[in-house]
Amino acid sequence: MTPWEFTFRVHRRYGLELPLTERLAELDDEYDILEYGRTSTLIDAEVTAEAHRLAARP
Numbered sequence: 432m433t434p435w436e437f438t439f440r441v442h443r444r445y446g447l448e449l450p451l452t453e454r455l456a457e458l459d460d461e462y463d464i465l466e467y468g469r470t471s472t473l474i475d476a477e478v479t480a481e482a483h484r485l486a487a488r489p
Contacts (some may be wrong), residue, residue: 434478435462435471454481 432440438459441452458481461474 434475434482435459437482438462438478451485 438455439462442456442459445452445456447453447456455478458474458478461469462471465471465474
């Protein structure tokens with residue numbers, strides 16, 4: 432699964448309602464406006480970092 436697919440699924444399932452995954456949903460929105468902001472490589476790196484942070488939670 433690509434970082435974009437991961438954020439898309441999280442955003443579709445939980446929207447911005449769940450604080451635990453809110454940042455992933457925000458990053459999904461950033462993929463939608465790539466031509467106006469950051470590159471997909473930068474967003475992919477942030478998605479990966481956020482996923483690692485969530486996986487490390489007790």
